[in-house]
Amino acid sequence: MASVLTSVDDPVMEVQDLVTHYGAVQILRGVNMTVSPGEIMAIMGRSGSGKSTLLSYLLGLHRPTSGCVRLLGLDIARASAAELHELRKNIGVAFQGGAMFSSMTVGENIRLPLREHTKLDEKTMQIMTRMKLELVNLGGFEHLMPSQLSGGMLKRAALARAIIMDPKLLFFDEPSAGLDPVVAAELDELILRLRDALQMTIVVVTHELSSACKIADRIMILEKGCVLMTGTVDEVRNSENERIQAMLHRRPGTKEIDPDDYLQRLTRD
Amino acid sequence: MKYKTRKEGRYTVVELMGDVDLSCSVDARKVILEFLKGGRNVLVELSQVTYIDSSGVASLVEGYQTARKKELKFGLVGVSDAALSVIQLARLDKVFPIHATVEERLREDG
Amino acid sequence: MASPELKHPLLSVQQLGRTAVQAVEECGYVAALLVESLYWVVFGSVRHQPVRLPSIFSQMMTIGIGAIPIVFVLSFAVGVMLAIQGIHTLRIFGAESQVVIGIALSVTREFGPLITGVLIAGRSGSALAAQIGTMQVSQEIDALRVMGINPVRYLVSPALLAMLIMVPTLTFFSDLAALFGGAVYSTVELGLGVEAYLQQTLDVLAADDIMQGLIKSVVFAGIIALVGVSNGFSVTGGAEGVGRATTRAVVLSISYIVLADMVFTYFLNR
Numbered sequence: 001m002a003s004v005l006t007s008v009d010d011p012v013m014e015v016q017d018l019v020t021h022y023g024a025v026q027i028l029r030g031v032n033m034t035v036s037p038g039e040i041m042a043i044m045g046r047s048g049s050g051k052s053t054l055l056s057y058l059l060g061l062h063r064p065t066s067g068c069v070r071l072l073g074l075d076i077a078r079a080s081a082a083e084l085h086e087l088r089k090n091i092g093v094a095f096q097g098g099a100m101f102s103s104m105t106v107g108e109n110i111r112l113p114l115r116e117h118t119k120l121d122e123k124t125m126q127i128m129t130r131m132k133l134e135l136v137n138l139g140g141f142e143h144l145m146p147s148q149l150s151g152g153m154l155k156r157a158a159l160a161r162a163i164i165m166d167p168k169l170l171f172f173d174e175p176s177a178g179l180d181p182v183v184a185a186e187l188d189e190l191i192l193r194l195r196d197a198l199q200m201t202i203v204v205v206t207h208e209l210s211s212a213c214k215i216a217d218r219i220m221i222l223e224k225g226c227v228l229m230t231g232t233v234d235e236v237r238n239s240e241n242e243r244i245q246a247m248l249h250r251r252p253g254t255k256e257i258d259p260d261d262y263l264q265r266l267t268r269d
Numbered sequence: 270m271k272y273k274t275r276k277e278g279r280y281t282v283v284e285l286m287g288d289v290d291l292s293c294s295v296d297a298r299k300v301i302l303e304f305l306k307g308g309r310n311v312l313v314e315l316s317q318v319t320y321i322d323s324s325g326v327a328s329l330v331e332g333y334q335t336a337r338k339k340e341l342k343f344g345l346v347g348v349s350d351a352a353l354s355v356i357q358l359a360r361l362d363k364v365f366p367i368h369a370t371v372e373e374r375l376r377e378d379g
Numbered sequence: 380m381a382s383p384e385l386k387h388p389l390l391s392v393q394q395l396g397r398t399a400v401q402a403v404e405e406c407g408y409v410a411a412l413l414v415e416s417l418y419w420v421v422f423g424s425v426r427h428q429p430v431r432l433p434s435i436f437s438q439m440m441t442i443g444i445g446a447i448p449i450v451f452v453l454s455f456a457v458g459v460m461l462a463i464q465g466i467h468t469l470r471i472f473g474a475e476s477q478v479v480i481g482i483a484l485s486v487t488r489e490f491g492p493l494i495t496g497v498l499i500a501g502r503s504g505s506a507l508a509a510q511i512g513t514m515q516v517s518q519e520i521d522a523l524r525v526m527g528i529n530p531v532r533y534l535v536s537p538a539l540l541a542m543l544i545m546v547p548t549l550t551f552f553s554d555l556a557a558l559f560g561g562a563v564y565s566t567v568e569l570g571l572g573v574e575a576y577l578q579q580t581l582d583v584l585a586a587d588d589i590m591q592g593l594i595k596s597v598v599f600a601g602i603i604a605l606v607g608v609s610n611g612f613s614v615t616g617g618a619e620g621v622g623r624a625t626t627r628a629v630v631l632s633i634s635y636i637v638l639a640d641m642v643f644t645y646f647l648n649r
Contacts (some may be wrong), residue, residue, distance in 0.1 A: 006550035023608050085428075099299065113526050116428070118291050120324055124298060127327035129360050166322040197358035243478030 010073060012037050012169050012201040018067035020057055027053045029225040030067070040195055040202045042212035045222035046247070054222065055173055055205050056137035059093060061191045072168060088146070089117050092162035096173040100146035100161070106133075107142035108128040117165065119204065125169070136190065152183045169200045170194070176211045184208075188215050207246060213237075221247070248264065272300060277371050279378075280342070281309045286317035291327035298328035305335045305343075312371060316347030320356050333365060342378075346371050381490055382638035410606045412531065416539045419532035423501050428529065434537040442503045442538075443545030447552065449502070450495060454553040458560025466568055475569055479579045482561035484588060491554040492592045493640060496599035500632040504607040507538055511611025512621040520612070525548065530612075540602040546600035547593045552594065595643050599636050604631040 013035040027050050036039045045051040057064055060076040061246040069076050074087050077124040100109045107129050114125045134141050135193075136156035146154060155175065162170060175191065176184035187210055194200050206212050212219055219236045223245060229239060236244065270293040273284045281304045285297055304311050327331070329345065336343035338345060344366035348356065356362050368374040423429040426472045465478040511534060514520050523530045562576045610628040 035456075043638070061521055082426075085527050088525060092523045093522070095518045095522055101519055101522075102517075112528070116526070117529050118324070120291070120295060121298065123331055124294070124324060124327045128323050129331050131327060131330075135359065143481040164323075164414060166324075171276055171464065193358060197354040207610060208504070 009036070011070075012072060013041075013203065014070040015058070016068050016070075018069065019065045020053060020062070021065050021086075022053070022078055027066075027225050028057070028064075031222070033220055033224075033227070034190045034229060035201060035203060036199055038195060038199050039217045040191065040204065040215050042216035042219045043203065043222060044209070044219055044247075045205060045214055046207065050225040051205050051207075051222050052173070052267045053225075055171065057202070058093075059171065064182060076152060086158055088111075089165055090168045091171070092165065092167035092169070093171045094155070094158040094162040094173065094175070096103075097144065098151075098158040100149075100154060100157055105137070105142065106144050106146060106149065107155050108167055109146065110164050113161070113165050116171065123186070128164065129160075132164055133157075135163075136160045137186065152208070154178045156177065156187065163198075163200075166198060168201060170200050172202065172204045173194065175204060176208045177205065184211060191215050270297065272297065274300070274304075277312075278375050279310050280312045280371065280374075282312045282314055282346070282371055284314040284317065285321075285325075288319055289321040291322060291324050294322070294328050296326040297325060298331065301328065302335060303334040304331060305339060305341055308339070309343065311336065312344050312346050312373045312374060314346050314371070315352045316349055318349050321352045323355070323359070326355060326361065327355035329377055330361065337359070344372055344374055345367060387474055391504075394439040403447065409609050412535060412605055412609055413539075413601070415468045415531045416536040418538060419536045421527065425537070428532055430532055430536040432538070432617045435540050438537050438541035438574075441547050442499065442508070442541050445550060446502055446549060446558070448498060450498060450549050450553050451556045453494055453498060454491065454529075454556035455560035457494055458486065458557035459564045461485060461557070462561040462564035462568070463491070465604075466565065467534075477505045478569075478573075479561075479576060480583045482565070483580045483583045484560065486557040486561065487554050487584060487588045487592045489592070489644070490557055490570075491638075492550045492596040492599060494634070495546060495596060496603070496636045496640075497633055499549065499599075500603045500636060501629055503542070504603040504632045505625045505629045507604065507607035508611040509625045511608055512614035512618055512624045515612060516621060518618055535604075535608050537610065539601070542604040543597060546603070548598045550592060550596035551589070554589065562589055591647050594647070595640060598639055598643060602635045603632050604637060608636065 001097065011034040013033070015031055015033045018028050018031040019026065031054060033041070037161075043051050043054060056062055058069055058071075060069070060211065063077060068078075071087060073089060074083055076087070079087065100106070101112070105111070107126075107228070110129045110132060111125050114120055114128065118125075120128075130139065130142065133142060135161055136159050139154060141149070141153070141157070146157070149157060159172070159175075170245065172191065175187050179187070187250060191202060191204070192215055193200055204212070204215065216233060218232055220230040221236065223243060229241060229244060231239070237248065239245070270289050271286045273286070275282050277283070283297075283304065284298055288296055301311055301313065301320055311332065333343045333345070345356075346368045347370060353362065357367065366374075368377065419428070461482050462478060465481045466475050469475050469478055470483070494640060501519050511520070514523075514534075520530050562573060562580075565571060566573050566576055607628045607631060610624040610631070614624045
């Protein structure tokens with residue numbers, strides 16, 4: 001992969017004017033962002049702000065209407081199948097609900113990328129699997145089925161699977177959603193350790209402000225498919241933007257009402 | 270990754286150099302295990318390692334376990350910062366016998 | 380909803396057009412799936428992403444071996460039923476003993492493949508749709524893709540191959556079971572010796588008759604696998620969507636099997 005990344009300072013991820021549609025509805029309206037090596041970037045926004053959509057496009061799961069996404073220097077919309085395949089080995093993704101394969105044990109789940117992409121010895125794979133499980137505090141849970149794990153455990157198991165190949169770039173969707181505060185704090189801690197020990201670049205999608213402030217170097221705030229602001233934690237905290245302040249202080253957004261339009265919506269047949 | 274081997278006292282020193290990652294940890298594992306199978310005490314020198322991933326660390330773990338089973342000596346020497354941070358992340362710095370140099374290890378053995 | 384001012388006649392024309400476009404789209408999708416899964420079977424190992432033998436075998440176990448008891452029971456029953464109806468009908472002409480020919484030909488050319496096809500569609504086609512649909516809903520398919528594991532290679536190719544091997548095998552087994560069922564009833568009813576029955580059956584059957592059934596069963600296998608898988612992949616909307624897709628997969632694949640059967644029977648007998 002070193003061949004693709006030409007210099008250490010090149011951004012690990014670069015998004016330019018990303019525009020996407022769902023059917024005829026425009027979801028993302030020109031998103032720009034860059035993430036540098038070793039940086040932890042938090043993508044924040046309320047539900048419906050387009051952050052899950054953005055993530056699916058960052059992962060190359062759909063084709064954007066226009067704009068481009070570069071991961072590790074590779075434009076994923078124009079890359080060949082072989083290039084994309086190589087790229088994917090250097091990217092880890094932990095999905096919100098875990099997305100563990102229900103027909104395999106936790107251990108088999110975590111080992112799957114190794115089994116598919118490497119020719120490592122069985123014993124090496126086993127040790128690696130257990131090392132990652134220990135790392136996420138799930139030592140000894142190797143032989144359980146995903147259905148036997150709780151939500152928080154699934155999330156950690158998914159993280160173990162995402163980092164089994166020691167990726168350069170890690171995506172983490174909602175690490176702390178639905179977890180009790182202690183486990184959430186542990187996960188935040190782990191994310192920081194991963195970055196420090198492995199120089200991983202990490203993109204976290206979250207709606208938890210406290211978690212984002214704790215781990216992120218920079219925060220990008222998304223609203224209605226547009227970037228409201230991108231900046232360091234302090235810059236976001238000190239922002240005078242009303243909508244950002246509303247979000248910081250968990251004030252419900254005040255909807256502006258256009259009386260004519262509202263009446264129209266209620267009475268139209 | 271490159272490696273060199275040399276003999277020092279009762280030990281065979283395997284010196285790994287460069288990036289020890291998925292593409293070459295298989296070789297590192299083979300070298301280490303072969304010496305152990307031959308009944309040699311092994312020290313792995315990591316001073317010239319620029320990067321080691323978990324497959325490399327896993328190979329070291331397997332080496333240590335094999336040595337213990339055969340009642341041979343095993344250890345890491347001159348662990349570079351890059352390697353140490355990965356070993357610490359896996360909390361293995363408390364498991365492996367780690368020494369700054371081969372001489373230090375020899376002295377400790379007495 | 381989009382154009383509320385549109386009233387009845389136009390609305391149904393619009394609906395018809397939409398459905399037609401969807402149908403064409405779906406046919407194209409299924410064809411692409413077929414081509415892609417065969418591509419991985421042939422070229423997978425060249426690209427270092429092989430279709431794994433263990434997953435083919437495990438699919439063969441669930442699709443094939445697990446279905447043996449039910450295939451046997453139903454085929455046996457159909458054999459008995461054919462014998463009863465055949466003897467009843469032929470008695471009008473006083474030609475009861477000819478029932479052996481009737482059973483032998485209709486079982487190998489028609490009932491064996493059809494019973495097996497319908498059964499496997501209900502049993503394994505639905506399971507495929509449910510499995511892939513559930514994986515789609517829980518983001519497992521996305522997880523495969525971002526891991527660099529092509530879902531078609533990993534999930535579809537093994538299932539398709541296993542289907543293509545096991546459905547004809549089961550069909551042959553079903554032929555035997557149905558012939559056995561026919562034999563049991565006829566020998567008792569007509570006082571025929573089992574040996575004589577067998578001899579007569581072997582005299583009547585040509586390799587061609589059995590082949591015709593097996594060729595059809597290969598087509599059925601393709602239909603079951605592809606309809607199941609494509610419905611699974613197109614699931615949206617949670618558990619309810621999975622249920623809908625499963626039902627749709629079964630109904631569609633049984634319909635396609637019966638239609639394909641008619642078309643093939645017509646061409647194979649010209």
